[in-house]
Amino acid sequence: MNTTEQNYEDFISTVSHELRTPLTSIRGFSQTMLTSWDKLDDNSKQKFIKIIEEQSNRLIHLVENMLSVTKLQSKNNTLVFNELNIKPPIEQIISIVKNQYPTQVFEFNCRENLPAIFVDKDKFQQIMTNLIENSAKYSSGTNTTKISAGMDNNKVIIKVTNKGINISPDDYDKIFTKFSRIDNPLTRKVQGSGLGLYITKNLTEKMMGEISVNSIPLNDNQNLGEITFTLQFPILSIEEQARIKCSQ
Ligand SMILES: Nc1ncnc2c1ncn2[C@@H]1O[C@H](COP(=O)(O)OP(=O)(O)OP(=O)(O)O)[C@@H](O)[C@H]1O
Ligand SMILES: [Mg+2]
Structure with a gap:
């Protein structure tokens, strides 16, 4: 075989x-x-x-x-790239997830006049929904999800942070693979198929972005950590955008 x-x-x-x-x-x-x-x-x-x-x-x-x-x-799965101002779709996703998780508190900090990114809007929404839903689903310690959108080095940087069961660096790569869930009491309590982050990573990379995770153990409790997922999308010039449109 x-x-x-x-x-x-x-x-x-x-x-x-x-x-x-x-x-x-x-x-x-x-x-x-x-x-x-x-x-x-x-x-x-x-x-x-x-x-x-x-x-x-x-x-x-x-x-x-x-x-x-x-x-x-699938090879003929084409993405529809357009300029996107990310603030309104993120606000919309927060209000949808808030409906599903009413006790979760969402804090969204968005830099003024953030440049647009060049992505497929539906896929960007799918990425943000997966990350924001996860942070509400896997929160423990406090029920707060912090979302920020800023800029660094000609890239838009989006961060989604929550407190939950600490993820060991050995598992950083694993959680982005198909059907992988980290076995702990919280994961066992909530439902999931372990596909969300696999899809998220693939879609992000198809749109020239990057995703990473970082989990910092909290001093007062060995099991808990502050978990941050970071997305980066390049800010493209008009010429670079035109080149992508033409190559599709
Ligand atoms: N924000 C988070 N805080 C703590 N752990 C997380 C967080 N996001 C993901 N994880 C861990 O990573 C695993 C993989 O996440 P992923 O979103 O791929 O799958 P899922 O949420 O289990 O299922 P699905 O998203 O397919 O419904 C989760 O099962 C959980 O153990
Ligand atoms: Mg998930």
């Missing part, structure tokens, strides 16, 4: 496992309700239906992420 076939087999086997877990749970709770409807009180029925809803959402999220992965690998 060659490497491509092996990768494909590994992918199918991981996906099947990821699909099986929520499906088994949906089937189990539906069967229990069908066979024991009269014996169950309203509270239990409501609890079971809630689990079925959550597991269905998990399946939808997984399938959407897998479609994104497939599109990343």
Whole structure:
């Protein structure tokens, strides 16, 4: 078996496992309700239906992420590059994530007159949604996500920071690979397929950007750290933008 076939087999086997877990749970709770409807009180029925809803959402999220992965690998997946002023889309994403995580506090600091970057708007939104959702999902210690957008060396720099379970430098590369999650009590408590950062890194690099992570252990608690994801996008001249448009 060659490497491509092996990768494909590994992918199918991981996906099947990821699909099986929520499906088994949906089937189990539906069967229990069908066979024991009269014996169950309203509270239990409501609890079971809630689990079925959550597991269905998990399946939808997984399938959407897998479609994104497939599109990343497809050759005719063209990006639509345009100048983008990043402040309004980031503000919009914060308000959407705030709706899902009402107890999370978001602080957004954006430099005045930040130059536009040259990206695909939808993909940029997907990147920011993944990072901001993660920071709300994996926050512990304090429920604050800090987002900043500034400039350095002809690049726009975006940072997303939260306190959560410290990520060891050995895991910095790993979290950007397919289906990788760091095994800790917090990750086990929240749902995820481990595809978000893989997609985020790939999309960022397709748009000439870079992404990195840094986690600083907090003095008072060995397990917790301040985790920062940093994105960098080059600020391009009109000529450079024209060259990209022409090469598409
Ligand atoms: N902001 C963060 N703070 C702490 N840990 C994080 C943060 N973002 C990611 N991680 C860790 O990196 C892992 C990979 O993240 P990624 O977004 O790729 O997957 P996921 O959130 O588990 O699932 P998905 O995004 O596909 O729903 C997470 O499971 C978590 O362990
Ligand atoms: Mg994620």
